[in-house]
Every structure is written in C-alpha cells, then in structure tokens.
Amino acid sequence: MKFTVSMFLFLCAYLYAQQDTITMDIAVSTDKTLPIGVINFELDNSDWSKLEELPQKTLARDFNLSGRFSAVELEQYNLLTLSREQAKHYVTGKLSMGDGQASLECKLYAVASREVIKGFVYTSSVEQIRTSLHKCADNVVYQLWGVQGFASTQMVWVSKIGGKKQIVAADYDGFRRKQITTHNSINFLPAWSMDNSKIYFTSLRNGKPQIFERNLAGTIDKQLFPQIDQAFSPAVNPKDGSLLFSVIGQSGADIWYGNPQTGNAFRLIYTTSIEVSPSWSPYGTAFLFSSDKGGSGQPQIYMALRDGSDVQRVSFFGKYNESAVWSPDGERIAYCSMDNGKLNIYTSGIDGNDVQKLTFEGNNERPTWSPDGMSIAFSSDRSGSPQIYIMRRDGSSATRITNAGENSSPVWSNLTKGVP
Amino acid sequence: MKTIVPVLAVGAALVLFACAKKPQPVEVEPPPPEEEYVEPPPPPPPRQEAPKEDPLEAERRRLEALMNKIMSDDVYFEFDQSTLTAAAKDILTEVGDILKRETRFSVLTEGHADERGTESYNMGLGTRRADAVVRFLINYGVSSGRLTKVSYGEEQPKAAGQTEEAYAQNRRAAFRVKINN
Numbered sequence: 001m002k003f004t005v006s007m008f009l010f011l012c013a014y015l016y017a018q019q020d021t022i023t024m025d026i027a028v029s030t031d032k033t034l035p036i037g038v039i040n041f042e043l044d045n046s047d048w049s050k051l052e053e054l055p056q057k058t059l060a061r062d063f064n065l066s067g068r069f070s071a072v073e074l075e076q077y078n079l080l081t082l083s084r085e086q087a088k089h090y091v092t093g094k095l096s097m098g099d100g101q102a103s104l105e106c107k108l109y110a111v112a113s114r115e116v117i118k119g120f121v122y123t124s125s126v127e128q129i130r131t132s133l134h135k136c137a138d139n140v141v142y143q144l145w146g147v148q149g150f151a152s153t154q155m156v157w158v159s160k161i162g163g164k165k166q167i168v169a170a171d172y173d174g175f176r177r178k179q180i181t182t183h184n185s186i187n188f189l190p191a192w193s194m195d196n197s198k199i200y201f202t203s204l205r206n207g208k209p210q211i212f213e214r215n216l217a218g219t220i221d222k223q224l225f226p227q228i229d230q231a232f233s234p235a236v237n238p239k240d241g242s243l244l245f246s247v248i249g250q251s252g253a254d255i256w257y258g259n260p261q262t263g264n265a266f267r268l269i270y271t272t273s274i275e276v277s278p279s280w281s282p283y284g285t286a287f288l289f290s291s292d293k294g295g296s297g298q299p300q301i302y303m304a305l306r307d308g309s310d311v312q313r314v315s316f317f318g319k320y321n322e323s324a325v326w327s328p329d330g331e332r333i334a335y336c337s338m339d340n341g342k343l344n345i346y347t348s349g350i351d352g353n354d355v356q357k358l359t360f361e362g363n364n365e366r367p368t369w370s371p372d373g374m375s376i377a378f379s380s381d382r383s384g385s386p387q388i389y390i391m392r393r394d395g396s397s398a399t400r401i402t403n404a405g406e407n408s409s410p411v412w413s414n415l416t417k418g419v420p
Numbered sequence: 421m422k423t424i425v426p427v428l429a430v431g432a433a434l435v436l437f438a439c440a441k442k443p444q445p446v447e448v449e450p451p452p453p454e455e456e457y458v459e460p461p462p463p464p465p466p467r468q469e470a471p472k473e474d475p476l477e478a479e480r481r482r483l484e485a486l487m488n489k490i491m492s493d494d495v496y497f498e499f500d501q502s503t504l505t506a507a508a509k510d511i512l513t514e515v516g517d518i519l520k521r522e523t524r525f526s527v528l529t530e531g532h533a534d535e536r537g538t539e540s541y542n543m544g545l546g547t548r549r550a551d552a553v554v555r556f557l558i559n560y561g562v563s564s565g566r567l568t569k570v571s572y573g574e575e576q577p578k579a580a581g582q583t584e585e586a587y588a589q590n591r592r593a594a595f596r597v598k599i600n601n
Contacts, residue, residue: 189540204575208570230571248547290540298500343537343538409539
C-alpha cells in the first residue's frame with residue numbers, strides 16, 4: 001500500500017511538472033458588482049434628433065463598462081424590480097433646451113426613501129451631452145466608491161481606413177471617433193502621452209518602422225529619434241513621460257530608452273534575441289518586456305529595473321507570452337498568450353503566479369487596463385473581424401465597442417487629475 | 421461632268437496629299453516634333469537607332485532581368501522560425517551568385533511574418549528572418565555594405581486570408597534591388 005501511495009504522489013508531482021498551461025473556466029464573475037437603477041430621463045419638447053442615443057442608454061453603458069456596477073434599466077421607478085435586483089441607488093434626470101444650450105440634470109437617489117443623494121447639472125451644446133453624461137457617471141462612481149471612474153477617458157486604437165491602418169481616437173465607449181493619422185501608409189502601435197495631449201505611434205511611411213509624435217491640437221506628425229534607423233512600439237513612462245521602445249538592431253530587436261523632449265536615446269536591453277513590447281510599471285521605476293532569448297518563436301515576459309538591470313523572467317506557463325501591461329495598482333499584469341495557435345488574454349501576479357485566463361473565443365490581443373484597473377480593453381476577432389472589446393478585470397461582461405471595419409490595438413488614455 | 425471629275429479627283433488628291441503630309445507624322449508619333457523633319461525617309465531612323473541602342477539597351481535589359489529575378493525570389497520560412505530551409509538556401513545561392521557578379525547591385529532585404537502572433541513580436545520575427553538572409557549572403561561572399569534590411573512584421577502580407585497557404589506565402593523575406601553608380 002505504502003508503495004502505491006508514494007507512486008501516486010510521484011505521478012501527481014510528475015504530471016504537475018509536465019503541465020504547460022493553466023486554463024480555468026470563469027463562467028461567473030468573481031468580483032461582485034453593485035446593482036444600480038437607471039431610469040429613463042425626461043426630455044422636454046425640443047428637437048433632440050441630433051442626440052445619438054437617449055441619456056439613459058449612455059449612462060447605463062457607462063455603469064456596465066465601469067466594472068463596478070450592473071445597470072438595472074427601467075422606464076420608470078419600480079420599487080419591486082429595484083428591490084429584487086438589490087439596487088440600493090438609482091439615477092435619473094431631465095434634459096431640456098434653453099437659449100440653444102442643452103441642460104442635463106442628473107440625480108442620484110436612494111431606492112428605498114426616493115431621496116436625492118446628490119444632483120448634478122451640466123450645460124452644453126447638444127453634441128456635448130455625451131460628455132456631460134460621462135461626467136455624471138464618474139460623479140456617481142465617486143459618490144458611491146470614493147474613487148475616480150474612467151467614463152470621461154478616451155481610447156486610441158488602430159482602424160483600417162481605405163485598406164490602410166490609421167490611428168483613431170474616441171471616447172472610451174467607442175463613440176465620437178476621430179481619425180488622427182491621415183498619411184497613406186501603415187500607422188500602428190499607438191500610445192498616449194502622459195497628459196493625453198499627444199499620441200506616439202509607429203509608421204512605415206518612410207519604408208521602415210519609425211516612431212512619430214502627433215500633437216492632438218495640430219495636424220503634423222513629427223518623427224522622433226531620427227538617429228535610429230528602425231524603431232517601433234513606444235511606451236510612455238507614467239511619471240516623467242520618457243519612452244521605451246523596440247529598435248531593430250544588428251540581430252533581433254532591442255529595448256531602448258528615449259526622451260521625446262531632448263531626442264536623446266540609448267539602448268537598455270541588448271541581446272541577440274528579440275526584445276519587444278516594453279511597458280512601464282505604474283511608478284515608472286521598472287518595466288515589463290517580452291524576449292525570446294529562451295527559445296526562438298517563444299517569447300516570454302520579463303521584468304527589469306528602469307536602467308535595464310536586474311532582469312527577471314515573469315511568465316513560466318505556456319510557450320508564447322507577449323504584450324504584457326502592468327495594472328495601475330502594480331499588483332498584476334495582463335498579457336496575451338498563444339495556445340493551439342490562438343491568442344488569449346491572461347492576467348497573473350507580477351511574480352507570474354496566479355494565472356487567470358480571461359478570454360476563450362477567437363484571437364484576443366493587446367490588453368490595456370482602464371486607468372482604475374477595474375476593466376481591460378482588448379481586440380478580438382471572435383465576431384469574424386477584429387474589433388475592440390471591454391471586459392471586467394476577471395474576464396466577465398466582455399462588451400464590443402466597435403462594430404464596423406477592422407479595429408485593433410486599443411490603448412486607454414490616462415486619467416486627467418481631479419474629481420470630475 | 422467628265423472634266424469636273426478629274427479636277428475634283430486631282431483636287432481631292434491634292435487635299436489628301438496636303439492633309440496626309442501634315443497629320444501623318446502626328447498620328448504616327450507620340451513624341452512629336454523631331455521626326456517631322458526626318459519625315460521623308462521614315463523607315464531608316466529606327467533601323468539606325470536600334471543597332472546604336474543595342475549594347476546599352478541590352479545591358480539595361482539584362483540588369484533589369486537580373487533585378488527582377490532577385491526581386492521575385494522570395495525566401496519562405498516555417499511558422500515562428502527564422503532558420504533557412506534547403507529551398508531557401510538554394511534561392512539564396514542563386515541570389516548570392518548574381519550579387520557577386522553584379523557588384524553595382526545593393527539589396528534591401530525585407531523580413532515579413534504571417535498574421536498569427538502579436539504585431540510586436542512579428543516585427544521582431546521579420547527582423548530575424550531578414551537577418552538570417554543577410555547573414556547567409558555575407559557568408560556567401562557579398563560585402564555587407566551592399567546589404568540592408570527592414571522588418572515589416574505582419575503589416576504587408578503577400579496573400580490575403582486565414583489559410584495555411586496564405587500564411588506560408590506571408591512568412592517570407594523579399595528583396596528590393598538598387599543599382600549604384
């Protein structure tokens with residue numbers, strides 16, 4: 001008997017050691033959401049045909065995408081439904097027009113007492129009502145969670161326009177999209193500057209990959225680090241705005257550090273293998289990158305201090321781990337991993353343990369954290385064409401925010417300081 | 421009537437002749453004025469020019485053919501690999517032979533990847549494929565100063581679609597040739 005038990009234990013240990021990937025099903029969200037009622041807004045008799053969607057729709061989407069709430073949408077106040085859904089709060093309001101300006105009144109109520117907890121009034125043009133509604137959603141997040149939400153943030157991504165990849169920016173929910181780059185070439189791998197006033201991106205317009213800067217107030221693309229022959233995938237230090245990027249070297253690709261103000265740049269990580277996808281820690285003191293020094297065709301995630309020293313391997317499960325991004329609280333990383341030829345999004349602790357698989361359908365790439373770390377945006381071809389999705393950080397409630405064409409490589413903007 | 425007809429005929433002939441003289445060269449030539457003066461003997465000039473152009477023209481055509489040959493010689497790779505296959509080495513020895521003969525040629529090697537995997541890592545993979553090709557050519561005896569490389573990652577596929585055939589076409593190194601004077 002003793003023999004068989006030890007045999008069994010040995011076999012278990014052996015099987016565990018052989019295990020290459022970890023997969024787990026997350027059918028139900030592990031983070032609880034707070035139910036919140038969203039009751040139809042009252043609209044006055046003005047012409048609201050220019051309104052893209054009704055206020056309650058925008059607001060309910062903001063709550064659902066926040067990773068904090070689940071919206072209970074109602075035409076009117078209904079205590080029974082709200083109680084059954086365990087909503088303790090609800091939001092509703094009025095939209096009216098006066099002197100050509102739209103006035104949005106938005107109030108947060110307690111369900112049981114129907115008392116106003118907090119009210120907000122915003123005056124704007126009709127086009128800016130969405131901005132007001134996002135501010136309202138952020139105010140409700142602040143009232144009930146005490147933190148700054150991301151409903152007023154932006155997203156930048158790559159969209160195929162006229163067959164060419166172009167950088168576009170939009171509200172984080174995909175609405176009000178603007179085309180940023182117009183040069184008839186391939187433009188990709190974008191990043192926000194620290195204050196959201198500029199976009200850094202990679203372009204093949206000169207026949208090779210180079211990094212450009214576009215000030216969003218202007219229309220000119222400025223090439224950065226022209227002393228470097230070929231560079232791509234800029235990543236912005238959240239504390240001082242300096243950049244990390246990949247440079248095509250004598251052999252493979254290396255990680256470089258560059259200052260976009262002075263134009264100075266130098267090499268940080270130098271090997272004969274491929275080093276790509278740098279991503280700063282939230283404190284700007286360390287960074288993640290991928291390297292295939294462990295085996296060609298098999299990138300793994302590594303971590304280094306900001307001077308390139310103390311390189312440590314982070315990912316150990318799976319053969320292809322790439323595009324790692326550090327969560328805003330510094331606790332976890334999100335990355336994509338290839339299994340059976342398909343890319344999926346995973347998160348893990350920064351020591352590489354506690355691996356969670358978040359996506360299960362199609363190819364899922366380029367995770368980017370919401371500024372508060374509650375949600376992750378990514379691109380997926382699960383619907384047949386690549387589109388942008390937002391899911392909660394545990395992989396639940398994946399919601400598509402783009403519908404037409406081909407959209408990929410989302411990058412979330414930074415929070416602008418202060419409560420909305 | 422009989423007298424009028426020949427007069428008309430002569431007149432018509434004159435008109436035709438007059439017309440013929442002017443429009444004919446215009447119709448014949450897209451590059452206009454020069455041959456208008458050489459009009460009386462139209463056949464000789466091309467015959468004379470052709471043999472004159474021949475040595476240069478033939479050389480130009482020969483070089484063009486060689487350049488096209490190199491540029492059509494894509495080198496293919498296995499999935500996620502940058503090692504040169506036997507077929508790739510055969511192509512590269514042909515390209516290397518041409519480059520060793522034609523010392524005025526300089527070559528840009530483009531490295532490409534199929535769309536599987538991430539954009540960033542595929543940029544690296546494209547580099548490594550271009551590296552493998554450039555290294556082979558240097559070892560084959562082509563001077564490194566004539567060889568440059570670029571990676572386009574998965575950004576410029578040759579074949580569209582999500583099939584293994586398309587992927588195989590896209591995992592490649594391609595050449596662009598320039599003549600230095």
